[in-house]
Amino acid sequence: MSEVRVRFPPSPTGYLHIGGARTAIYNWLFARKHGGKLVLRIEDTDAERSTQESIQGIIDGLTWLGIDWDEGPYFQTAHAAEHVAAANRLLAESKAYKCFCTKEELEAKREAALAAKADYKYDRTCRCLTPEESAAKEAAGMPFVIRFKVPDRPGTVAFDDKVYGVVERAYADIEDFVIVRSNGAPLYLLSNVVDDIRDRITHIIRGQDGLTNTPRQILLYEALGAQLATYAHMPLTLDLNRAKISKRSHGEIVAVQFYRDHGFLPWALANFLVLLGWSSGDDREIFSREELIAAFSLEGINRANSVFNYRPGDPKFFTDPKALNINAHYLRTMPVEEIGGLVAEELKKEGLWDPAYDGERRGWYLATVDLIRSRFHTLKDFATLGRAYFADEFEVEPQAVEKNLRKNAELKTWLSQLADRFAALPAFTGEETERVAREMAAELNVKPGLLINAARTVVTGRVAGPSMFEVLAAMGRDRVVARLRDVEKFY
């Protein structure tokens, strides 16, 4: 039994698209599951877009996601001579022919067919040329393309797709397609097949948009005398209007980089993406890397296109709610040491990092991260919503002031009295601060919540947060007392 070999062949566009990322993930999972190899091959024949930066964008995206490959990156342009050689071989074996029809002629025929509401297919004019006629045209300096000679026989080209089952297409419905341009450059259909044969690819896992290319590529495999790969086409990802998602119409939201820049955990994104069109068959949705590799199979891929549930301008969810939910899930369940390291990166970017968090204050740092993480959805939240825990300058939510401070003007004096009592406490612990706060509420004959919520607003700047007394302990006496005494600024 031969080794499983799959490939991910992106064309460089400067960023990794989430659809492309999903394709890469499926290929990667399949390779890892079967102890095979993943080949990264850059289809860079479009010289315009193939800059070093755009290639790097793809590589960075894959690397960030944790998708590693075993071979490559290979570059399609490095093999152009092979592609042409394959075409010449087909020519020599009469499996292809030179076509001298001009673009204008073809365009006219195509339009005529369209006008007549008929199906357009190349009419094989040049296939019928005698060798002499063909040689004469070439000698006259007429430019030509090379077309593949689709076998003239009844029946269909059929293949057993691992996702869609048996798919067939009548020979009669396939036109003699161009494999080499008039300038001598080979076309994708040919190059792709030649590369897959050379790279000994055993399984081609790609988007459903490649489904109609498959019969033509199979013909090429046959003509080239190569052993056919197994195909598995995966459904596409559409937007809520059922349109294909693209950077052009959806912007950054479809780029993997966007998620990296908005506080996503790489694996959380991968976990979300894999669920878009695949399921394990049981009820699990959260998978560790190892669990996913074990659970993955081509059979679990769904046939229907899936919808990326993204609503532009949604105030609550800046991307698919499920993606956010999965990210938040990992945020609050992963080992605190691990998330502590990722949060550290965010704090450093915002200038909130204290080297002591890695030293004598590490215990405090990790406990604080653990204390606040269940309310956050992305890594960014630690430096924004959680800023008060790491800095003395932080914004205070206007609603919090309105709701917890302004409604009762006496709070102004009560909070500074509370600060005094805290300052006098022998031990500044959660139990002691709670006891003191509750005693004071009882003396004043007000609900404890009044003082607690007011204190939360002053100390953290926010209406919502962890248990107030845990917050106080985390903040430390000095900060708490100072912030409580500074309450006047809100009146």
Add this chain to the structure above:
RNA sequence: GUCCCCGUCGUCUAGCCAGGUCCAGGACACCGGCCUUUCACGCCGGCAACACGGGUUCAAAUCCCGUCGGGGACGCCA
């Protein structure tokens, strides 16, 4: 238009191949409750779908046909 593919809750999906255990299960979102000093977390509960029409069958989400709907491909792009 032609060819190919698809059609289960708002979204992701299980079930379909081997028809009954499905008046359809899970997750997200949403709503309600519990917990509680707030908001989350957690737990409990609720709302919500087999596109439509025929057929086969004792029985159909599951098999067959048709209709409608959606997507993809129809390039000297990849």
